[in-house]
Amino acid sequence: MNLRLRTPFSAAVAIAIGLIVLVSLLFPDFTDLRNRILNWAILLAAVALLLGFANLFQVHFQKMRHGEKPVYSLILLAGMLVTFIITFWEGSQGFTASWIFNSIQLPIETSLMAVLAISLTIAAARLFQQRKDLMSIVFLVTLFVLLLSSGPLFGIELPLFTRTIGPYVNNFLSVGALRGLLIGVSIGTLATGLRILLGADRPYGG
Amino acid sequence: MNLSDLQWIGLCLALILLFSVWGKNNPRRALRSIPAFVQLRRTIELSVEDGSRLQISLGRGGVLGPESAAAFAGLTLLRQVAEIAADSDQPPIATTGDGAIMLLAQDTLRSSYQRLGISDQYHLRLAQATGLTPFSYAAGALPFILDRRVSASALAGSFGEEAGLLTAATQLSGGFSLGGSENLSGQSILFASADQPLIGEEIFATGAYMDAGPIHQASLRAQDVLRWSVILLLIITSLLPLFEGLP
Amino acid sequence: MSYHSNQDPEKNLPDWLKALRRQQSKETPQPKGAKSEPPKPAAQEPDEEEPNWLREIRERYGRPETKQETPGTEETESPLSDTQPIPASRAVETRPKPSKPKLAEEPPAEEPVIAEPQAETPQRDFPDWLDDLGEPEVGEEKQEEGADTHIPAFPQGSEELTPGELPSWLQAIRPGGAFPQEDTRSGEMLPGVQETAGPLAGLSDVLTAEPEAIQSVKPPIYSARLELTDSQSRHVAAFKKLLDEEGRPKEDLGRRAALPARLLNSFLGAALILAVLLPLLNQSQLVPRPEPDFLPESAEVFNRIDTLPAAAPVLIAFDLQPTLYGETKAAASAVFAHLLDRQARLVFISTQPTGPAVAERLLQEELATLPAIATGDYTNLGYLSGGMAALRSFLSDPRSAALSVTALGMNPWTSSTLESINSVSNFALVVIVSSNADDARIWIEQGAAELPNGLIAVTSAQAAPLLRPYLLSQPQTLQGLVSGVQGAVFYERLRSLDGTGRAMWDSYSYGLGAILLLILLGGLYGRLIHMRPEKETTTVSNRAN
Amino acid sequence: MQISQGFLSQIGVFFAAALTLITLSYAFRDNPIFRAILHLFVGVAAGYAAAIAVQDVVLPQLVYPILDELAGTPTLDIIDLAIRVGLTLLLLAKLSPRTARLGSPVTALLTGVGAALAIGGAVQGTLIPQISAAAGIFNVESFQLAYQGGYYGESLQIIFEGSLLLLATVSTLAYFHFGAHSRGKQEPLRNIFVDALAWLGAVFIAVALATLFTGVLQAALGALIERVAFLRDVANLLLGLQ
Structure with a gap:
C-alpha cells in the first residue's frame, strides 16, 4: 500500500x-495486448511529432514577430506549411509533393552529407594535429591503412593494403x-531501460 | 550454453537491486575517471560563471526503438545540468529531432524548474525540436552554434552521421562539444570530431558520473558484473565447440 | 486513496543538489508565502556529502547577492530569451546576478492539478519500496559516514585544512591541479595575467601577491615623465588589453583567432572538390575496377540473384534515407537492374517515412527505361510505421501489418505478385537496401529465423563494417553484401556493364587519395608549422593509461 | 498539365542545382544564403514528416475509426477508440504550459513502452545473437579438417585468428569496466588485470572506430561525388553540351 500511496501517477503508468x-515481448501469449498498446504508442508518437511540428512553428513564429532574423523564420514557416498542405492534400506520391521532396529536401540533404566529407577530413586532420594519446594514434x-586499402588511390592500387592488410583489419581486428x-551498448541499454521500469529515472518529470 | 532473454533481464534487475542496498556505503568504491565527464563539469561551471548557454542535444532517436535508451540517458544529463544552471543568466537549452523526446525534455525541465522554485521562468521553448528528421534536426541546431547562442554542446542521445555537422560547427565557432551516441557510426564521428567523446556504453553512465543518484551507481556496478558474465559466456561459448571437436 | 506524499521534498534530492539548495537557501531569504521546508540540522547532512566539483563551483562562483522577490513578469518569458547571443564579454568577471523572481506558490494557480496532484513530489533516486528496503542500513551510519552514501565518481578525501597546505578544491582549480589542463574557453575568454607566487599561483586575474605598497623603496624622485615599474607596466598592458578587447566586437575576435584554421579548412575543401571534379569533367574511366575475386560477399549477391527462378517474388526492404541516396543509388540500381533482368517481381516496403519516396525516385531516375518500371509492374507496400515492433509483427504475419497503402484504402495483397504470399518465407529472396547499419541489423536479427531463403543487403559504405560480423558469423545470417561505390563498381564489373558506379569510380579513387593526402598535410601543417591550435586538448590522453 | 509538369521538372533540376551549390558553399564559409537554405530545409522536412505522420498514422489509427464509429460502422471496439481519443487529447494538452502537466501520464506511457522495447531490443536483438555468434568465433569445421589432415600450420592459424577475435571482444568489454578503488585524493584505480586488458581494449576500440569512420568518410565522399556530378550535368545542360 505504501508503494501505491507514494508512487506518483505518471510513474505508475510508466x-x-x-x-x-x-x-508481452517475452511471452507470445500476450501478443494481442502488446499490439494494442504498441498501436497506441505509435499513434501517440505520431501526435508527438505533430507537437514537435507545432513547437517549431511556434518558435519561429515568435522569432518572426519579434524581428529576430525574421526572413529566415519566414522561409522556414513558408516551407513548412506549404509542404505540409501539399503533401497532405495529394499524398507523398503526388506530383507536387514529389517535386518538393526531389527538388528541395533531397538535394539539400545529400549536399549536407557531401559537406560532411570535407568536415570529416578536416576533423581527422585536426585529430592528427592535436591529439597524441594512444587511442588517437591507433x-x-x-584510418590511413584503411584509406590505402579502400581501392586504387589516384588510380594506383597497392595490393599489400587492398589484398592483405585491409581485409585483415576489417575482418579480424x-x-x-x-x-x-555492440554488447556493451546493449548492456547499457538494458540497465537504462530497467532504471525506468524501476521508477528510478523519470524523464516524464514525475 | 546461453541464458534466455528473461534470465538476462532478471539478472540485471537483481543486480541493480542488490547493489542499491549492498555496499553502497563502502568508501573504497569509486568509478574510473572519464575525461569527458570531468570536462563536462568544468564546462557547466564555466557556463554558470560567464553566463553563457549550454545546449544539450538529445539526438534524433525516437522513443519507440532501441535508440530510446540513449535519449533517456541524455534526459538524465539534462536534468542534472538544469538543476545547476537553470537559474543562471542563460539557462541550458535542449534540442532534439523527435517530438516525443522533445515532450520528455520539456517535462524534465519543467519539473527541474519547479523543484528549484523558479517555475515562472520555465517556458516550452527551452526544449525545442529543431527539426523532425535526422539531418534537418542537425540543420536546425546549427544556427544556435554558429551564432554563438550556445557556448558548448553536449551531445547525448542517438546521433548518426549528422553529429559531424554539429561538431564541425562547434569547432568553427570556437565552442566546446562533448558527445556520446548509441549508434556506432555516430560514435566514430564523435570520437574524431568532438572535443570530448564518450565511447561505447559510457553514454549510459552519464547519470552515475553526474551524481544523479545512488541507483545510477548501482546500475553501473550491475553493468560491470553483467559484462564479466558476458565475457565468461563468450569464452565458454567460443571454446566449447573447439574442444568438443578435438579427437 | 491519496497520492499525496508526506515526504520531505528535499529528502530525495541528490546529495550535491541538497548542498546547492542549502547554499542557495542561506543566501536567498525564503519569499513569504513560499512552501518552506523545515531547516535541517547541519550535522544531519555534513558538507562532505557534496561532491568536490560542485563545492568548487559554489566556492568560486557563489552568488552572495540576495535575490529579491519581484512579481512574475513577462520579461523573463520573452520569446527571445532563449535565443539571446552570448554576452559580448566573456572575460572572467563576476557579474551581478539579475534579481530573479522566486515563485512563491506552486504549482501556479492556472495550472490544473487533476491528474497528478502529487507532482510536487521530488524526483527520487530509488523507487519508494526500495527506499524502505534500504533504510535500516542507512540509518545511523548515514550521519557518521555522510560522504559515503554514494560511490563518488571522483575521490573524496577528508578536507581538513592544514597550515600552509592548500585545500583540495583550491588545488584543483589551479592550473595543473586535478582538473584537466585544457580550457575550453575561446581566446578572448582567457584571462590575461596570472599570479606567479603564493598560494594563488597559477590563478589569473587576481590581485598580485607582491603588492608594491609593502616593498621598501627609496623615496621617489618625481619627474615630469611618468615612470612605471615592471609590475605597473604589466598591469597597464593587461588593462589596456582588456579595454581593447572590450571595445572590439566579439565576432571579430573569434574570426581573427580562427582565420588560419578557416583558411586551412577552405583549402582542404577546395582541394577535395577539385580532386573529385577533375575526373568527372574528363569523364575518365582509367582507374582499374576491382578484380572479380576482390569482394566475395558481393559476388555472392550476384550468384543468388543470377540463380533466381523467373518471376520470383523478391521483397525489397527499402530503408534508404535521403542523406545517402546519392552514394547508395549506384549499388542499388546495379542490383535492381540485375533483379529485373531476372524478371523478379519486386515488392517494396520501408520502415522509414521517406523510404517510399526515395525508392520511387531511384526507380524513376536510374531504371525508368526498364520495362517493369516503365509499366509500373512492381508493388510498393509503402511505409511500415512503428519501428522494430511493427517489423516484428510484419515478419510474423505480413498480411496483418498496418501499411501506409492499406491506410489509403488499397489492398496490395490482391495483386498477382502478392496473392501467393502468406508469410515472408514465401519470398524467394529478401534484399535490404539501407543507408544505416542499425536499420539493416534489425532486419537481420529479427528476420534471420523467418527467412529461410536468405537475406542480402545493399548498403551505404558506412553500414558495411557493422554488417561484416553477420557475413562472417556461423551460421551466416547475412548471405551477401554490396556496399558503397566500390560495391557498385564491382557488381557492374560482374555484370560486364558500365553504370553509375563506373562513372563515379575515378572520382572515388582520386577523392580517397586526396582525403589521405589532405589529412596528412593538414595534420602536418598544424604540427610542423606550429599553427596555433584552436584548442589544446588533452582529450582522451588518459583513457588508455 | 503534361507541359506544366515537364516545365516544373525542368525548373526543379535547376532549383536543386542552386540549392546544392549554396549548401556546398558552407564548406568554405557560413553565409546568409546558406542560412536561408538551411531554414528552408528544416521547414520542408518538418512539413513532409508531419504530413506523412498524419496520413499514415493519425488518420488511419484515429480519425477514420472515429468517422466509422460515427457512421455506425465501427472498425475498432469502442473502449480501444475511447482510449486512443483520450490519450491523444491528453497529449495535446502539452501544447500549452498551463495544461502541459495533464499530458505527463501520456509521456510516461510512451516512456514505459520505449523502455520496454529498448530492453527487449537490446537483449533479443543484440545481446543474445552476439553471444550466440561467439560459437562461431573459431571455425571448428575448418580446424577439424586441417587438424585431422595434418595441416597443423593452418589449424594453428585458425586458432590464432579465433583467439584474436575473442581477445578483441573480451578486451573491448573490459575497457568499459567502471568500478575502481578510491585512493583518497588521487584518481581511482582499477584492478591491474582489468587495466591491462582495458589498455588492449582501447587499441581494438580505436581500430574499430577507425573502421567505422572510414566507412562514413567513404559514404560522404560518394555523396560528394554524386553532387558534383549532378552540378556538372546541370552545367552541361545549361551550356547546351548535352
Whole structure:
C-alpha cells in the first residue's frame, strides 16, 4: 500500500505499461495486448511529432514577430506549411509533393552529407594535429591503412593494403571490437531501460 | 550454453537491486575517471560563471526503438545540468529531432524548474525540436552554434552521421562539444570530431558520473558484473565447440 | 486513496543538489508565502556529502547577492530569451546576478492539478519500496559516514585544512591541479595575467601577491615623465588589453583567432572538390575496377540473384534515407537492374517515412527505361510505421501489418505478385537496401529465423563494417553484401556493364587519395608549422593509461 | 498539365542545382544564403514528416475509426477508440504550459513502452545473437579438417585468428569496466588485470572506430561525388553540351 500511496501517477503508468509490454515481448501469449498498446504508442508518437511540428512553428513564429532574423523564420514557416498542405492534400506520391521532396529536401540533404566529407577530413586532420594519446594514434594509423586499402588511390592500387592488410583489419581486428561495442551498448541499454521500469529515472518529470 | 532473454533481464534487475542496498556505503568504491565527464563539469561551471548557454542535444532517436535508451540517458544529463544552471543568466537549452523526446525534455525541465522554485521562468521553448528528421534536426541546431547562442554542446542521445555537422560547427565557432551516441557510426564521428567523446556504453553512465543518484551507481556496478558474465559466456561459448571437436 | 506524499521534498534530492539548495537557501531569504521546508540540522547532512566539483563551483562562483522577490513578469518569458547571443564579454568577471523572481506558490494557480496532484513530489533516486528496503542500513551510519552514501565518481578525501597546505578544491582549480589542463574557453575568454607566487599561483586575474605598497623603496624622485615599474607596466598592458578587447566586437575576435584554421579548412575543401571534379569533367574511366575475386560477399549477391527462378517474388526492404541516396543509388540500381533482368517481381516496403519516396525516385531516375518500371509492374507496400515492433509483427504475419497503402484504402495483397504470399518465407529472396547499419541489423536479427531463403543487403559504405560480423558469423545470417561505390563498381564489373558506379569510380579513387593526402598535410601543417591550435586538448590522453 | 509538369521538372533540376551549390558553399564559409537554405530545409522536412505522420498514422489509427464509429460502422471496439481519443487529447494538452502537466501520464506511457522495447531490443536483438555468434568465433569445421589432415600450420592459424577475435571482444568489454578503488585524493584505480586488458581494449576500440569512420568518410565522399556530378550535368545542360 505504501508503494501505491507514494508512487506518483505518471510513474505508475510508466512502470505498469512498461512491464506489460516487456512481459508481452517475452511471452507470445500476450501478443494481442502488446499490439494494442504498441498501436497506441505509435499513434501517440505520431501526435508527438505533430507537437514537435507545432513547437517549431511556434518558435519561429515568435522569432518572426519579434524581428529576430525574421526572413529566415519566414522561409522556414513558408516551407513548412506549404509542404505540409501539399503533401497532405495529394499524398507523398503526388506530383507536387514529389517535386518538393526531389527538388528541395533531397538535394539539400545529400549536399549536407557531401559537406560532411570535407568536415570529416578536416576533423581527422585536426585529430592528427592535436591529439597524441594512444587511442588517437591507433585510430589515425588505422584510418590511413584503411584509406590505402579502400581501392586504387589516384588510380594506383597497392595490393599489400587492398589484398592483405585491409581485409585483415576489417575482418579480424575490428570485428571483435565491434561485437564488444555492440554488447556493451546493449548492456547499457538494458540497465537504462530497467532504471525506468524501476521508477528510478523519470524523464516524464514525475 | 546461453541464458534466455528473461534470465538476462532478471539478472540485471537483481543486480541493480542488490547493489542499491549492498555496499553502497563502502568508501573504497569509486568509478574510473572519464575525461569527458570531468570536462563536462568544468564546462557547466564555466557556463554558470560567464553566463553563457549550454545546449544539450538529445539526438534524433525516437522513443519507440532501441535508440530510446540513449535519449533517456541524455534526459538524465539534462536534468542534472538544469538543476545547476537553470537559474543562471542563460539557462541550458535542449534540442532534439523527435517530438516525443522533445515532450520528455520539456517535462524534465519543467519539473527541474519547479523543484528549484523558479517555475515562472520555465517556458516550452527551452526544449525545442529543431527539426523532425535526422539531418534537418542537425540543420536546425546549427544556427544556435554558429551564432554563438550556445557556448558548448553536449551531445547525448542517438546521433548518426549528422553529429559531424554539429561538431564541425562547434569547432568553427570556437565552442566546446562533448558527445556520446548509441549508434556506432555516430560514435566514430564523435570520437574524431568532438572535443570530448564518450565511447561505447559510457553514454549510459552519464547519470552515475553526474551524481544523479545512488541507483545510477548501482546500475553501473550491475553493468560491470553483467559484462564479466558476458565475457565468461563468450569464452565458454567460443571454446566449447573447439574442444568438443578435438579427437 | 491519496497520492499525496508526506515526504520531505528535499529528502530525495541528490546529495550535491541538497548542498546547492542549502547554499542557495542561506543566501536567498525564503519569499513569504513560499512552501518552506523545515531547516535541517547541519550535522544531519555534513558538507562532505557534496561532491568536490560542485563545492568548487559554489566556492568560486557563489552568488552572495540576495535575490529579491519581484512579481512574475513577462520579461523573463520573452520569446527571445532563449535565443539571446552570448554576452559580448566573456572575460572572467563576476557579474551581478539579475534579481530573479522566486515563485512563491506552486504549482501556479492556472495550472490544473487533476491528474497528478502529487507532482510536487521530488524526483527520487530509488523507487519508494526500495527506499524502505534500504533504510535500516542507512540509518545511523548515514550521519557518521555522510560522504559515503554514494560511490563518488571522483575521490573524496577528508578536507581538513592544514597550515600552509592548500585545500583540495583550491588545488584543483589551479592550473595543473586535478582538473584537466585544457580550457575550453575561446581566446578572448582567457584571462590575461596570472599570479606567479603564493598560494594563488597559477590563478589569473587576481590581485598580485607582491603588492608594491609593502616593498621598501627609496623615496621617489618625481619627474615630469611618468615612470612605471615592471609590475605597473604589466598591469597597464593587461588593462589596456582588456579595454581593447572590450571595445572590439566579439565576432571579430573569434574570426581573427580562427582565420588560419578557416583558411586551412577552405583549402582542404577546395582541394577535395577539385580532386573529385577533375575526373568527372574528363569523364575518365582509367582507374582499374576491382578484380572479380576482390569482394566475395558481393559476388555472392550476384550468384543468388543470377540463380533466381523467373518471376520470383523478391521483397525489397527499402530503408534508404535521403542523406545517402546519392552514394547508395549506384549499388542499388546495379542490383535492381540485375533483379529485373531476372524478371523478379519486386515488392517494396520501408520502415522509414521517406523510404517510399526515395525508392520511387531511384526507380524513376536510374531504371525508368526498364520495362517493369516503365509499366509500373512492381508493388510498393509503402511505409511500415512503428519501428522494430511493427517489423516484428510484419515478419510474423505480413498480411496483418498496418501499411501506409492499406491506410489509403488499397489492398496490395490482391495483386498477382502478392496473392501467393502468406508469410515472408514465401519470398524467394529478401534484399535490404539501407543507408544505416542499425536499420539493416534489425532486419537481420529479427528476420534471420523467418527467412529461410536468405537475406542480402545493399548498403551505404558506412553500414558495411557493422554488417561484416553477420557475413562472417556461423551460421551466416547475412548471405551477401554490396556496399558503397566500390560495391557498385564491382557488381557492374560482374555484370560486364558500365553504370553509375563506373562513372563515379575515378572520382572515388582520386577523392580517397586526396582525403589521405589532405589529412596528412593538414595534420602536418598544424604540427610542423606550429599553427596555433584552436584548442589544446588533452582529450582522451588518459583513457588508455 | 503534361507541359506544366515537364516545365516544373525542368525548373526543379535547376532549383536543386542552386540549392546544392549554396549548401556546398558552407564548406568554405557560413553565409546568409546558406542560412536561408538551411531554414528552408528544416521547414520542408518538418512539413513532409508531419504530413506523412498524419496520413499514415493519425488518420488511419484515429480519425477514420472515429468517422466509422460515427457512421455506425465501427472498425475498432469502442473502449480501444475511447482510449486512443483520450490519450491523444491528453497529449495535446502539452501544447500549452498551463495544461502541459495533464499530458505527463501520456509521456510516461510512451516512456514505459520505449523502455520496454529498448530492453527487449537490446537483449533479443543484440545481446543474445552476439553471444550466440561467439560459437562461431573459431571455425571448428575448418580446424577439424586441417587438424585431422595434418595441416597443423593452418589449424594453428585458425586458432590464432579465433583467439584474436575473442581477445578483441573480451578486451573491448573490459575497457568499459567502471568500478575502481578510491585512493583518497588521487584518481581511482582499477584492478591491474582489468587495466591491462582495458589498455588492449582501447587499441581494438580505436581500430574499430577507425573502421567505422572510414566507412562514413567513404559514404560522404560518394555523396560528394554524386553532387558534383549532378552540378556538372546541370552545367552541361545549361551550356547546351548535352
